[in-house]
Amino acid sequence: MAKLPWGVHVLALFLFCFVGFVLSILITFSTPFIPPIAFLTAPTNESNISFGAFGWCSSVNCSNTQLAYEYSPYVNKSLTGAMFLWPIGSLLMLFTVLSILPLLLVHEAPGLRFVGNKPFFLLSSILAAAFVGIGWLFSLFGWNIARRSYAQTGVNAQLGPAVWMGLVAALFIIGVVAIGWPDVRYERPDHAYERAPTTNGNVVQTTTTRRVVQQPSPPIVERVEQVERPLPQPAGTPVPPGDGYYHYKRTTHI
Numbered sequence: 001m002a003k004l005p006w007g008v009h010v011l012a013l014f015l016f017c018f019v020g021f022v023l024s025i026l027i028t029f030s031t032p033f034i035p036p037i038a039f040l041t042a043p044t045n046e047s048n049i050s051f052g053a054f055g056w057c058s059s060v061n062c063s064n065t066q067l068a069y070e071y072s073p074y075v076n077k078s079l080t081g082a083m084f085l086w087p088i089g090s091l092l093m094l095f096t097v098l099s100i101l102p103l104l105l106v107h108e109a110p111g112l113r114f115v116g117n118k119p120f121f122l123l124s125s126i127l128a129a130a131f132v133g134i135g136w137l138f139s140l141f142g143w144n145i146a147r148r149s150y151a152q153t154g155v156n157a158q159l160g161p162a163v164w165m166g167l168v169a170a171l172f173i174i175g176v177v178a179i180g181w182p183d184v185r186y187e188r189p190d191h192a193y194e195r196a197p198t199t200n201g202n203v204v205q206t207t208t209t210r211r212v213v214q215q216p217s218p219p220i221v222e223r224v225e226q227v228e229r230p231l232p233q234p235a236g237t238p239v240p241p242g243d244g245y246y247h248y249k250r251t252t253h254i
Contacts, residue, residue, distance in 0.1 A: 007009055009182045017100055020172030021221065023165045024132060028086045030162045032062035038160035039083075039111060042074070042150050051146070053083035056241045074149045079142040085135030086166075092128035093173060101123060103182065107193055118181045129173045136166040183247040189194045201211070 003013065030037040031052025038057075039051035047059030049071075055063040056071055063069060068081035099121040143159060150157035 003183070004179075005181060009179065010100070010106075013176060013179055013182075014104060015102050016172045016175045017093060018047055020128075020132070020169045020176070021090065021097055023172070024090040025087060027162050027166055028090050032057045035062070037162050037165070039162045040075075040146055040157055041140055041160050042155055042157035044155060049078075051143070052078070052162070053086055056158070074120050077148050079138075079146065082138040082158035084134070084141060085131050085138065086205075087251060089128055089131035089135055089169075089173075092124050092131060095124040096121065096128055096173075096176065121181055125173065125177050129177050129220070130169045132166070132173050136163075136170045139163055139166050141209060160203070 018110055026034065026037055030039065031050045032055035033052070035050060035052075038052050040051045042049045042051075049058045051071065054065045054067060055065070055069055056075075067084060068077040069075075070077045070080070099117055102117075121186045140163060145161060147159060148158045
């Protein structure tokens with residue numbers, strides 16, 4: 001996949017995570033807090049009943065907010081107890097949003113060393129994707145079982161919008177994990193980013209250096225000075241005098 005520009009990368013991370021967080025919050029506060037958002041709606045002779053994460057509502061009244069509630073014989077505690085995965089996923093997505101927010105203030109990649117927290121982002125986003133994905137699978141299969149229980153009594157129950165909102169939230173948070181943390185070595189037209197060791201020993205920081213186009217250097221020509229040396233003479237050949245005084249003593253007889 002082609003590398004996204006820095007601004008597009010950060011904006012995509014934030015929007016994906018924020019939209020998924022809002023959807024998961026709405027699912028968490030479904031019926032009885034927000035009656036139109038429900039996992040299952042069942043029209044009965046008396047009234048329409050809608051089921052949410054922590055309770056149910058009819059056309060007349062709503063149940064108390066409760067974790068792992070039961071509406072016998074159609075909805076059991078095992079199904080509604082698994083809905084606790086949604087608030088956990090929402091909290092983890094909130095942490096992911098908070099880890100992305102500082103990136104919106106950074107306009108170039110080297111600023112990551114001041115505001116970035118990649119391990120926290122990876123931990124929160126992967127856990128959020130796991131909890132939201134598992135929560136959606138439990139919601140899809142669990143509420144389908146409840147829908148079939150109603151169908152056996154002749155009631156045409158339907159899955160509510162919370163199930164499909166959960167699917168979208170799961171896709172968005174998986175998209176956040178797929179996009180990943182922006183690379184610190186993003187390149188701009190006139191800069192190249194590389195890692196260089198600091199004076200702290202093993203600590204490594206990102207430094208910015210300007211690209212320099214090196215021109216080919218001219219060839220180096222070595223000048224060799226020629227020194228004239230006398231050729232070797234055969235034995236017995238008179239040696240030219242080198243000292244005037246010594247030559248005078250050898251050639252003058254008194």
